[in-house]
Amino acid sequence: MQAKEKKLVLLAPVIALLIVFVFSLTLFPSVQVKPRQLPIAVVNEDQGVEISGQPKLNMGETIVETIRQAPTAPGEEPAVEWVVVKDEDAARQGLNDKDYYAALVIPQDFSAKQASLRTPSPSSPELRIYLNQGLNAAAATAAGQVLNGVVDTLSEKIRAQVLDAFQAQGATLSPDQAAALAVPIAKKVTNVNEIGTKSANGNAPISLFQPLWMASMACSAVLFLAFGKSAASDRKRSLATKLVHIGAGAVVALLVGFGFAWIAEAMIGLAIPQFVDTALFLALAFFSFFLLITAVVSWLGLKGIAVFALMLFFGAPLLALAPEMMSPFYRDWIHPWLPMRFMVDGLRELFFFGKGLSWNHAVAALTWIGAGGAAVTLASALKSGAAEKRRRQDSAFR
The missing domain is CATH 3.40.1710.10 (abc type-2 transporter like domain)
Structure with a gap:
Protein backbone atom coordinates (compact mmCIF):
# COMPACT_ATOMS: atom_id res chain seq x y z
CA MET A 1 0.00 0.00 0.00
CA GLN A 2 1.44 3.36 -1.03
CA ALA A 3 1.86 6.30 1.35
CA LYS A 4 -0.98 8.21 -0.30
CA GLU A 5 -3.36 5.27 0.10
CA LYS A 6 -2.34 4.84 3.75
CA LYS A 7 -3.15 8.50 4.41
CA LEU A 8 -6.58 8.09 2.84
CA VAL A 9 -7.27 5.01 4.95
CA LEU A 10 -6.32 6.90 8.11
CA LEU A 11 -8.33 9.91 6.98
CA ALA A 12 -11.53 7.92 6.30
CA PRO A 13 -12.65 7.50 9.96
CA VAL A 14 -11.81 11.15 10.68
CA ILE A 15 -14.01 12.30 7.79
CA ALA A 16 -16.79 9.90 8.80
CA LEU A 17 -16.74 11.15 12.41
CA LEU A 18 -16.69 14.76 11.25
CA ILE A 19 -19.76 14.21 9.07
CA VAL A 20 -21.54 12.42 11.92
CA PHE A 21 -20.71 15.34 14.24
CA VAL A 22 -21.86 18.02 11.80
CA PHE A 23 -25.16 16.37 11.02
CA SER A 24 -25.74 15.45 14.66
CA LEU A 25 -25.97 19.18 15.28
CA THR A 26 -29.32 19.10 13.44
CA LEU A 27 -30.74 17.03 16.33
CA PHE A 28 -29.97 19.63 19.00
CA PRO A 29 -33.10 21.80 18.52
CA SER A 30 -35.45 18.84 19.09
CA VAL A 31 -33.70 17.48 22.21
CA GLN A 32 -35.15 18.45 25.60
CA VAL A 33 -37.78 20.70 24.07
CA LYS A 34 -39.68 22.67 26.68
CA PRO A 35 -41.81 25.81 26.57
CA ARG A 36 -40.34 29.16 27.53
CA GLN A 37 -42.67 32.14 27.97
CA ASN A 193 -58.20 27.04 14.06
CA GLU A 194 -58.29 23.25 14.01
CA ILE A 195 -55.71 21.29 12.05
CA GLY A 196 -58.25 18.72 10.85
CA THR A 197 -57.61 15.11 9.92
CA LYS A 198 -55.72 15.50 6.61
CA SER A 199 -52.94 17.83 7.66
CA ALA A 200 -50.17 15.41 8.75
CA ASN A 201 -51.06 16.20 12.38
CA GLY A 202 -50.71 19.89 11.69
CA ASN A 203 -47.33 19.47 9.98
CA ALA A 204 -48.55 19.90 6.40
CA PRO A 205 -46.80 23.30 5.97
CA ILE A 206 -43.48 21.80 7.11
CA SER A 207 -43.99 18.69 4.97
CA LEU A 208 -44.42 20.83 1.85
CA PHE A 209 -41.33 22.91 2.53
CA GLN A 210 -38.60 20.33 1.90
CA PRO A 211 -39.65 19.22 -1.63
CA LEU A 212 -40.16 22.85 -2.68
CA TRP A 213 -36.79 23.96 -1.30
CA MET A 214 -34.95 21.08 -3.00
CA ALA A 215 -36.78 21.77 -6.26
CA SER A 216 -35.75 25.43 -6.12
CA MET A 217 -32.10 24.41 -5.60
CA ALA A 218 -32.25 22.01 -8.55
CA CYS A 219 -33.95 24.58 -10.79
CA SER A 220 -31.37 27.22 -9.88
CA ALA A 221 -28.52 24.85 -10.72
CA VAL A 222 -30.03 23.72 -14.04
CA LEU A 223 -30.87 27.22 -15.25
CA PHE A 224 -27.46 28.49 -14.16
CA LEU A 225 -25.85 25.83 -16.35
CA ALA A 226 -28.22 26.68 -19.19
CA PHE A 227 -27.60 30.44 -19.12
CA GLY A 228 -24.14 30.57 -17.55
CA LYS A 229 -22.05 30.59 -20.74
CA SER A 230 -24.19 33.04 -22.63
CA ALA A 231 -24.07 35.38 -19.63
CA ALA A 232 -20.29 35.81 -19.96
CA SER A 233 -20.59 38.38 -22.76
CA ASP A 234 -20.77 42.19 -22.93
CA ARG A 235 -22.68 43.97 -20.19
CA LYS A 236 -25.86 44.64 -22.18
CA ARG A 237 -26.18 41.07 -23.45
CA SER A 238 -25.35 39.72 -20.00
CA LEU A 239 -28.12 41.81 -18.44
CA ALA A 240 -30.62 40.62 -21.06
CA THR A 241 -29.60 37.01 -20.40
CA LYS A 242 -30.11 37.50 -16.68
CA LEU A 243 -33.61 38.85 -17.31
CA VAL A 244 -34.45 35.81 -19.47
CA HIS A 245 -32.94 33.61 -16.75
CA ILE A 246 -35.24 35.18 -14.14
CA GLY A 247 -38.23 34.98 -16.50
CA ALA A 248 -37.62 31.27 -17.02
CA GLY A 249 -37.58 30.82 -13.24
CA ALA A 250 -40.95 32.61 -12.99
CA VAL A 251 -42.51 30.24 -15.54
CA VAL A 252 -41.13 27.22 -13.68
CA ALA A 253 -42.44 28.67 -10.41
CA LEU A 254 -46.01 28.81 -11.72
CA LEU A 255 -45.79 25.25 -13.03
CA VAL A 256 -44.34 24.02 -9.74
CA GLY A 257 -46.87 25.93 -7.62
CA PHE A 258 -49.95 24.48 -9.30
CA GLY A 259 -48.37 21.08 -9.92
CA PHE A 260 -47.22 20.71 -6.33
CA ALA A 261 -50.61 21.79 -4.96
CA TRP A 262 -52.30 19.15 -7.13
CA ILE A 263 -49.84 16.46 -6.03
CA ALA A 264 -50.31 17.37 -2.37
CA GLU A 265 -54.09 17.16 -2.65
CA ALA A 266 -54.72 14.40 -5.20
CA MET A 267 -51.81 12.06 -4.54
CA ILE A 268 -50.57 12.71 -1.01
CA GLY A 269 -54.07 13.31 0.37
CA LEU A 270 -53.51 16.60 2.21
CA ALA A 271 -56.49 18.87 2.67
CA ILE A 272 -55.98 22.00 0.53
CA PRO A 273 -58.81 24.32 1.59
CA GLN A 274 -58.12 27.06 -1.01
CA PHE A 275 -56.46 25.43 -3.99
CA VAL A 276 -55.75 28.43 -6.22
CA ASP A 277 -54.53 30.63 -3.35
CA THR A 278 -52.32 27.82 -2.07
CA ALA A 279 -50.91 27.14 -5.55
CA LEU A 280 -50.11 30.82 -6.08
CA PHE A 281 -48.46 31.04 -2.66
CA LEU A 282 -46.36 27.95 -3.39
CA ALA A 283 -45.35 29.55 -6.70
CA LEU A 284 -44.34 32.74 -4.88
CA ALA A 285 -42.34 30.77 -2.30
CA PHE A 286 -40.58 28.75 -5.02
CA PHE A 287 -39.77 31.87 -7.05
CA SER A 288 -38.48 33.68 -3.97
CA PHE A 289 -36.21 30.76 -3.03
CA PHE A 290 -35.11 30.38 -6.66
CA LEU A 291 -34.08 34.04 -6.86
CA LEU A 292 -32.28 33.86 -3.51
CA ILE A 293 -30.29 30.78 -4.54
CA THR A 294 -29.63 32.12 -8.05
CA ALA A 295 -28.24 35.34 -6.57
CA VAL A 296 -25.63 33.40 -4.60
CA VAL A 297 -24.86 31.01 -7.46
CA SER A 298 -24.43 33.94 -9.87
CA TRP A 299 -21.51 35.19 -7.81
CA LEU A 300 -20.05 32.00 -6.31
CA GLY A 301 -20.88 29.42 -8.95
CA LEU A 302 -22.52 26.05 -8.31
CA LYS A 303 -20.55 25.62 -5.09
CA GLY A 304 -22.92 28.21 -3.60
CA ILE A 305 -25.65 25.52 -3.63
CA ALA A 306 -23.91 23.94 -0.64
CA VAL A 307 -24.97 26.90 1.52
CA PHE A 308 -28.63 26.15 0.90
CA ALA A 309 -28.20 22.41 1.33
CA LEU A 310 -26.79 23.07 4.80
CA MET A 311 -29.61 25.51 5.47
CA LEU A 312 -32.05 22.72 4.64
CA PHE A 313 -30.46 20.24 7.06
CA PHE A 314 -30.01 22.69 9.92
CA GLY A 315 -33.18 24.73 9.40
CA ALA A 316 -35.78 22.02 8.79
CA PRO A 317 -35.87 20.73 12.42
CA LEU A 318 -36.61 24.25 13.66
CA LEU A 319 -39.64 24.74 11.43
CA ALA A 320 -41.76 22.26 13.39
CA LEU A 321 -41.03 24.04 16.69
CA ALA A 322 -42.68 27.15 18.04
CA PRO A 323 -40.05 29.83 18.80
CA GLU A 324 -41.10 29.64 22.46
CA MET A 325 -40.07 25.97 22.55
CA MET A 326 -36.54 26.54 21.22
CA SER A 327 -33.42 27.18 23.24
CA PRO A 328 -32.51 30.89 23.42
CA PHE A 329 -29.63 30.40 20.96
CA TYR A 330 -31.78 28.90 18.22
CA ARG A 331 -34.71 31.22 18.96
CA ASP A 332 -32.65 34.44 18.84
CA TRP A 333 -29.84 33.69 16.40
CA ILE A 334 -30.91 30.95 13.96
CA HIS A 335 -34.70 30.94 13.52
CA PRO A 336 -35.09 34.67 12.63
CA TRP A 337 -32.67 34.25 9.70
CA LEU A 338 -34.37 31.27 8.06
CA PRO A 339 -36.13 32.43 4.87
CA MET A 340 -38.20 29.25 4.69
CA ARG A 341 -40.07 30.09 7.92
CA PHE A 342 -42.12 32.63 5.96
CA MET A 343 -43.36 29.88 3.66
CA VAL A 344 -44.43 27.79 6.65
CA ASP A 345 -46.15 30.77 8.31
CA GLY A 346 -48.02 31.61 5.13
CA LEU A 347 -49.21 28.04 4.63
CA ARG A 348 -50.46 27.91 8.22
CA GLU A 349 -52.70 30.89 7.52
CA LEU A 350 -54.03 29.30 4.35
CA PHE A 351 -54.53 25.82 5.82
CA PHE A 352 -55.74 26.46 9.37
CA PHE A 353 -56.85 30.09 9.75
CA GLY A 354 -59.23 30.29 6.79
CA LYS A 355 -57.40 33.26 5.29
CA GLY A 356 -56.95 33.66 1.56
CA LEU A 357 -53.89 34.92 -0.25
CA SER A 358 -53.33 38.54 0.72
CA TRP A 359 -50.53 41.02 1.37
CA ASN A 360 -49.65 39.64 4.80
CA HIS A 361 -46.34 39.36 6.63
CA ALA A 362 -45.34 36.08 4.95
CA VAL A 363 -46.15 37.28 1.42
CA ALA A 364 -44.35 40.58 2.00
CA ALA A 365 -41.25 38.85 3.37
CA LEU A 366 -41.06 36.38 0.48
CA THR A 367 -41.57 39.21 -2.02
CA TRP A 368 -38.72 41.25 -0.56
CA ILE A 369 -36.45 38.19 -0.42
CA GLY A 370 -37.17 37.53 -4.09
CA ALA A 371 -36.69 41.19 -5.03
CA GLY A 372 -33.33 41.25 -3.25
CA GLY A 373 -32.28 38.03 -4.99
CA ALA A 374 -33.28 39.44 -8.39
CA ALA A 375 -31.33 42.65 -7.76
CA VAL A 376 -28.19 40.74 -6.78
CA THR A 377 -28.57 38.43 -9.78
CA LEU A 378 -28.88 41.36 -12.17
CA ALA A 379 -25.88 43.02 -10.52
CA SER A 380 -23.81 39.98 -11.43
CA ALA A 381 -24.19 41.10 -15.06
CA LEU A 382 -21.77 43.90 -14.22
CA LYS A 383 -19.26 41.27 -13.13
CA SER A 384 -19.71 39.38 -16.41
CA GLY A 385 -19.34 42.56 -18.44
CA ALA A 386 -16.20 43.60 -16.58
CA ALA A 387 -14.67 40.14 -17.06
CA GLU A 388 -15.40 40.24 -20.77
CA LYS A 389 -13.90 43.72 -21.07
CA ARG A 390 -10.67 42.58 -19.37
CA ARG A 391 -10.51 39.54 -21.65
CA ARG A 392 -10.76 41.75 -24.75
CA GLN A 393 -8.13 44.15 -23.42
CA ASP A 394 -5.77 41.24 -22.75
CA SER A 395 -6.34 39.90 -26.26
CA ALA A 396 -5.65 43.31 -27.81
CA PHE A 397 -2.49 43.71 -25.72
CA ARG A 398 -1.16 40.35 -26.83
Missing part, protein backbone atom coordinates in the same frame (compact mmCIF):
# COMPACT_ATOMS: atom_id res chain seq x y z
CA LEU A 38 -45.45 30.50 25.98
CA PRO A 39 -48.09 33.25 25.60
CA ILE A 40 -51.46 32.18 27.02
CA ALA A 41 -54.38 34.59 27.38
CA VAL A 42 -56.37 34.63 30.62
CA VAL A 43 -59.77 36.27 30.89
CA ASN A 44 -61.50 36.93 34.20
CA GLU A 45 -65.19 37.69 33.72
CA ASP A 46 -66.09 36.51 37.24
CA GLN A 47 -68.50 38.94 38.92
CA GLY A 48 -67.88 37.53 42.38
CA VAL A 49 -70.44 36.63 45.02
CA GLU A 50 -71.71 38.21 48.25
CA ILE A 51 -71.61 35.93 51.29
CA SER A 52 -73.25 37.17 54.47
CA GLY A 53 -70.78 38.21 57.13
CA GLN A 54 -67.81 37.98 54.73
CA PRO A 55 -66.16 40.32 52.22
CA LYS A 56 -67.13 39.87 48.59
CA LEU A 57 -65.56 36.74 47.14
CA ASN A 58 -64.07 36.83 43.64
CA MET A 59 -62.29 33.59 42.94
CA GLY A 60 -61.47 34.70 39.39
CA GLU A 61 -59.16 37.41 40.70
CA THR A 62 -57.53 34.93 43.06
CA ILE A 63 -56.93 32.47 40.23
CA VAL A 64 -55.36 35.11 38.00
CA GLU A 65 -53.04 36.31 40.76
CA THR A 66 -52.07 32.75 41.68
CA ILE A 67 -51.11 31.65 38.18
CA ARG A 68 -49.26 34.90 37.39
CA GLN A 69 -47.17 34.61 40.54
CA ALA A 70 -46.32 30.93 40.10
CA PRO A 71 -42.68 30.38 41.14
CA THR A 72 -40.00 29.43 38.61
CA ALA A 73 -36.61 27.82 39.11
CA PRO A 74 -33.76 30.28 39.65
CA GLY A 75 -32.12 31.33 36.38
CA GLU A 76 -34.86 29.79 34.20
CA GLU A 77 -37.44 31.52 32.05
CA PRO A 78 -41.04 30.86 33.10
CA ALA A 79 -42.81 28.24 31.00
CA VAL A 80 -45.81 30.51 30.42
CA GLU A 81 -46.32 34.20 29.83
CA TRP A 82 -49.82 34.92 31.16
CA VAL A 83 -51.46 37.76 29.23
CA VAL A 84 -54.53 39.25 30.91
CA VAL A 85 -57.19 40.05 28.30
CA LYS A 86 -60.33 42.08 28.93
CA ASP A 87 -62.97 39.65 27.63
CA GLU A 88 -63.54 36.39 25.79
CA ASP A 89 -64.06 38.06 22.40
CA ALA A 90 -60.67 39.78 22.67
CA ALA A 91 -59.07 36.46 23.58
CA ARG A 92 -60.66 34.75 20.57
CA GLN A 93 -59.44 37.56 18.33
CA GLY A 94 -55.93 37.18 19.75
CA LEU A 95 -56.01 33.47 18.96
CA ASN A 96 -57.03 34.22 15.37
CA ASP A 97 -54.29 36.86 15.14
CA LYS A 98 -51.74 34.23 16.28
CA ASP A 99 -50.91 36.12 19.48
CA TYR A 100 -51.65 33.23 21.88
CA TYR A 101 -51.31 29.46 21.82
CA ALA A 102 -54.23 29.04 24.22
CA ALA A 103 -56.68 30.96 26.38
CA LEU A 104 -58.25 30.40 29.80
CA VAL A 105 -61.64 32.00 30.41
CA ILE A 106 -63.15 32.35 33.89
CA PRO A 107 -66.91 32.88 33.42
CA GLN A 108 -69.14 35.35 35.25
CA ASP A 109 -70.71 32.84 37.62
CA PHE A 110 -67.53 31.07 38.72
CA SER A 111 -67.51 32.36 42.32
CA ALA A 112 -71.25 31.90 42.71
CA LYS A 113 -71.07 28.27 41.61
CA GLN A 114 -68.06 27.58 43.79
CA ALA A 115 -69.94 28.96 46.81
CA SER A 116 -72.84 26.68 45.94
CA LEU A 117 -70.66 23.61 46.60
CA ARG A 118 -71.35 24.10 50.32
CA THR A 119 -75.11 24.31 49.85
CA PRO A 120 -77.74 21.56 49.44
CA SER A 121 -77.94 22.46 45.72
CA PRO A 122 -74.32 22.41 44.53
CA SER A 123 -73.24 23.28 40.99
CA SER A 124 -69.66 22.82 39.81
CA PRO A 125 -68.03 25.95 38.36
CA GLU A 126 -66.60 25.69 34.86
CA LEU A 127 -63.45 27.00 33.22
CA ARG A 128 -63.25 27.34 29.45
CA ILE A 129 -60.00 26.45 27.67
CA TYR A 130 -59.23 27.32 24.04
CA LEU A 131 -56.30 25.67 22.25
CA ASN A 132 -54.91 27.35 19.13
CA GLN A 133 -54.01 24.24 17.14
CA GLY A 134 -53.33 26.01 13.84
CA LEU A 135 -50.58 28.22 15.26
CA ASN A 136 -48.52 25.21 16.30
CA ALA A 137 -50.04 21.88 17.28
CA ALA A 138 -47.18 20.88 19.60
CA ALA A 139 -47.14 24.24 21.39
CA ALA A 140 -50.93 24.19 21.73
CA THR A 141 -50.69 20.71 23.28
CA ALA A 142 -48.04 21.96 25.72
CA ALA A 143 -50.26 24.93 26.61
CA GLY A 144 -53.17 22.54 27.13
CA GLN A 145 -51.10 20.47 29.52
CA VAL A 146 -50.23 23.59 31.51
CA LEU A 147 -53.87 24.66 31.69
CA ASN A 148 -55.06 21.18 32.63
CA GLY A 149 -52.51 21.21 35.43
CA VAL A 150 -53.81 24.58 36.63
CA VAL A 151 -57.42 23.34 36.66
CA ASP A 152 -56.51 20.08 38.41
CA THR A 153 -54.57 21.95 41.10
CA LEU A 154 -57.47 24.34 41.68
CA SER A 155 -59.88 21.42 41.86
CA GLU A 156 -57.79 19.74 44.55
CA LYS A 157 -57.61 22.94 46.60
CA ILE A 158 -61.34 23.60 46.38
CA ARG A 159 -62.17 20.01 47.25
CA ALA A 160 -59.91 20.15 50.31
CA GLN A 161 -61.36 23.51 51.43
CA VAL A 162 -64.97 22.35 51.15
CA LEU A 163 -64.30 19.05 52.89
CA ASP A 164 -62.47 20.85 55.72
CA ALA A 165 -65.43 23.19 56.12
CA PHE A 166 -67.90 20.28 56.34
CA GLN A 167 -65.66 18.49 58.81
CA ALA A 168 -65.37 21.58 61.00
CA GLN A 169 -69.17 21.86 61.06
CA GLY A 170 -69.59 18.16 61.73
CA ALA A 171 -71.83 17.91 58.67
CA THR A 172 -72.16 15.02 56.27
CA LEU A 173 -72.18 15.20 52.47
CA SER A 174 -75.37 14.67 50.52
CA PRO A 175 -75.18 12.55 47.34
CA ASP A 176 -75.41 15.72 45.24
CA GLN A 177 -72.57 17.36 47.15
CA ALA A 178 -70.40 14.25 46.89
CA ALA A 179 -70.99 14.10 43.14
CA ALA A 180 -70.15 17.79 42.75
CA LEU A 181 -66.96 17.45 44.79
CA ALA A 182 -65.80 14.55 42.61
CA VAL A 183 -65.23 17.21 39.92
CA PRO A 184 -65.11 20.54 41.78
CA ILE A 185 -64.18 22.44 38.62
CA ALA A 186 -65.47 21.35 35.22
CA LYS A 187 -63.44 22.27 32.18
CA LYS A 188 -64.60 22.76 28.63
CA VAL A 189 -61.80 22.42 26.07
CA THR A 190 -62.31 23.84 22.57
CA ASN A 191 -59.85 23.63 19.68
CA VAL A 192 -59.76 26.74 17.51
